[in-house]
Amino acid sequence: MEITTFNDKIKITNLRQFNIGEVLECGQCFRFEKLDNNFYSLVAFSHTLFAKQRGDAAEFWYENRKLDIEEFKEIWVDYFDLERDYEKIQQKIAQDDPIMQRAVEFAPGIRLLNQDPWEILLSFIISANNRIPQIKQVIKNICEAYGENSSFPTPEQLKNVTAEDFRVLKTGFRDKYLVDAVAHVLAGNLPIQRDESVSTADLRERLLAVKGIGEKVAHCILLMGYGRYNSFPVDVWVQRVMERLYFNGEKTSVAKIHQFAGERWGDYASFANQYLFHYIRMNPEAD
DNA sequence: ATCCAGGATCTCC
DNA sequence: GGAGATCATGGA
DSSP: OEEEEETTEEEEESOOSOOHHHHHHSSSOOSEEEEETTEEEEEETTEEEEEEEETTEEEEEOSSSOOOHHHIIIIIHHHTTTTSOHHHHHHHHHTTOHHHHHHHHHOTTOOOOOOOHHHHHHHHHHTTTOOHHHHHHHHHHHHHHHSGGGSOOOTGGGTTOOHHHHHHTTOGGGHHHHHHHHHHHHTTSSOSSOOTTSOHHHHHHHHHTSTTOOHHHHHHHHHHTTOOTTOOOOOHHHHHHHHHHTSTTOOOOHHHHHHHHHHHHGGGHHHHHHHHHHHHHHOTTOO
């Protein structure tokens, strides 16, 4: 991977295991728009980034100002998880596993984004029993209503927002859950930056104490917000693909699926989860 | 029109 | 622990 700059853009060549479309559309993030094939805009850290890819080369730039190499390395290399060896991960999880091999080969350009825990917290509360286009719309509504320049609002900025206020933004029955999440963060019950000194078990307990966060959403937040890669969210899709392809079509409890994922994939379970989720969602009849 | 969505909660057993 | 009803919203 080589990073260079030209005009006011960043150019990366020799990109491996990275596809901007697969990264953004595999269900892990919500603030992005597809502008054309292999051409997207996305919002993170109060910045709108444009990204265009062709083969193993990609360009990244801002709309109104220069994106230099220092800033790209400071912010976006970590965000896109570009320093992790995904070739090794893919080999490891797909070894002696033809099912996982197919899932990886279907979208080998997936990367697990390092996203803001606070934004992920609210986003995945909103995701419960919801569709992705609607999740995106609700998050956009919240950003435009309370964020500075339509960036994701801070806990402070949501301090006095009521359930009724959220309801206007089309959150539906999740309005009170969002109020509770804001309160938990403002009370200091939940760290809103990645803090490796807090154990995953402790974080999980703290998350489950928030109304609207159950087992599945907690795993999503641990995975995408806090980077705890042994997390394994089990939604209807993952349950379906696990039962069909790993449990011989038999109905299986979430606890048993967690045990299986932990034993088979360990600290790479989250990567396996993301490949599987995207694979079954794009190929509902897959075997 | 009825069903359903990357679920969670409440109730009841 | 598990089964069933309910929860807003909007698209098919």
